[in-house]
Amino acid sequence: MKAIEIFKELGIEYEEMKVKGNSTPRYRAKVEPDKLEEIIKKFKTQGFKHFVALSCVDWIKEGNMELIYHLFSYDTLEDVFLSIYLPRDEPKYKTLRHLFPQIETYEREVHEMFGVEFEGNDRLGEFILEDWNDMPPMRKDFDTVKYVKEKYESVPLVEGRGDKQ
Amino acid sequence: MTDNPNPLPSIIPEKDWKKIQRMLSKRSLWMIHFCTGCGAMEMPPTMTSRYDMERFGIIPMATPRQADLLLVTGYVAVKTLKRIVRVYEQMQDPKYVISFGSCPINGGLYWDSYNTIKRLDKYIPVDLYIAGCMPRPEAIMDAFLKLMKDIDEGRADGWLRYRKYYDKYRANQMRVFKRWDE
Numbered sequence A: 001m002k003a004i005e006i007f008k009e010l011g012i013e014y015e016e017m018k019v020k021g022n023s024t025p026r027y028r029a030k031v032e033p034d035k036l037e038e039i040i041k042k043f044k045t046q047g048f049k050h051f052v053a054l055s056c057v058d059w060i061k062e063g064n065m066e067l068i069y070h071l072f073s074y075d076t077l078e079d080v081f082l083s084i085y086l087p088r089d090e091p092k093y094k095t096l097r098h099l100f101p102q103i104e105t106y107e108r109e110v111h112e113m114f115g116v117e118f119e120g121n122d123r124l125g126e127f128i129l130e131d132w133n134d135m136p137p138m139r140k141d142f143d144t145v146k147y148v149k150e151k152y153e154s155v156p157l158v159e160g161r162g163d164k165q
Numbered sequence B: 001m002t003d004n005p006n007p008l009p010s011i012i013p014e015k016d017w018k019k020i021q022r023m024l025s026k027r028s029l030w031m032i033h034f035c036t037g038c039g040a041m042e043m044p045p046t047m048t049s050r051y052d053m054e055r056f057g058i059i060p061m062a063t064p065r066q067a068d069l070l071l072v073t074g075y076v077a078v079k080t081l082k083r084i085v086r087v088y089e090q091m092q093d094p095k096y097v098i099s100f101g102s103c104p105i106n107g108g109l110y111w112d113s114y115n116t117i118k119r120l121d122k123y124i125p126v127d128l129y130i131a132g133c134m135p136r137p138e139a140i141m142d143a144f145l146k147l148m149k150d151i152d153e154g155r156a157d158g159w160l161r162y163r164k165y166y167d168k169y170r171a172n173q174m175r176v177f178k179r180w181d182e
C-alpha cells in the first residue's frame, strides 16, 4: 500500500518532502503521542516493515523535544517520518520496542544523549558514554566548549619533556 | 688489560651495555596499533608491500604483552583512553608510544567535543607525535626512523617517565574517569 493511501485512510495530515536526486518524495507527518503506536502498527502491516531509525531534535526555543520515527517500505520504496513532540523540561514517552526490537537500542541512545525517558524500557542505563557526569550532551543548552575547558583543558601536564610548550 | 681467562658480560661497563641494548632493541620493534580514529586507514599500506615497514624490523603484533611499540592512531575518547591505559600498562618495558594525527596532539577536528581527551600526553607519556590529518605512510615511516634514532640515543624515555611520575599520570587519568573497575 502506498504511504499516501495509508495516511488518507488514517486521516492524518502529511507533508511531502522533495529530495534532490530522488524521484519519490518522502512523507512527514506530525502525530499525537498517544496515537503513534497504532499508526506504526498500521504502517507495519501495510508493507513498512523496515524501521530505519529513531532520532531526536531539541527545539529549545519552542520548548519541545521532537522524536522522529523513520519507516521504510520495500514494496513501494517510500520513506515515512512520523514525529511526536514532547515537552522539553520533562520529556517522557513509552517504549515501542515490542513493535520493532531495534527500537530498544535507539531509545537507549536517545535517553543518554537527550535525556528522554521511555517508560517500560528497562535497559536505559549507561550506553555509549562512559563515566559521564553532566547533563545529556546533545541537548542544546549543554555548553560543549565550557565543558571541554573545565574537564580536559584544566588537566595539568605531567613533568618531563612534555611540559615544554 | 686483565688476566681473567673467562670474561663475563658484566665486564662490559653498565653504560656500554645499555648502549648495546638500545642498539638491538631499536632494530626489533614489535608494534601494537590501537586503531582508534581515522588514522588506522594508513596502516595497511604501511605494513604491506607498498611501503613495507618490515624492512626496518617493525612487525605488527596482536597482543600488548609481546609488543613494545604502541601506536594510537587518532582521536581518543574517554572510553578509549581507559582501554589504551590498560593496553599500555600491560606492555613490558622498555615501551614506546607514537601518537598519530592531529587529534591526540591538541584535539584536532574534535577540539570542542565533549567526549575526546585533547592531549594524549597528559595521560600517558608519548615519545613521538606525527602531525597531519591524517599522516601519509611516508610520514609514518619517517616517524619510525626518528623513533629508532631516539631509542638509539636514549631519548625515547617515555616508559621511564611513566614510572617516575606514575602518581601524576594516574591522577590525571582519574580526573576524566569516574571509576577504574571495568
Ligand code: SF4
Pocket (backbone or CB within 6 Å): B036, B037, B038, B039, B073, B074, B075, B100, B101, B102, B103, B104, B108, B109, B132, B133, B134
Ligand atoms: S587527526 Fe584527522 S584523520 Fe586523525 S583521527 Fe583526527 S580527524 Fe581523524
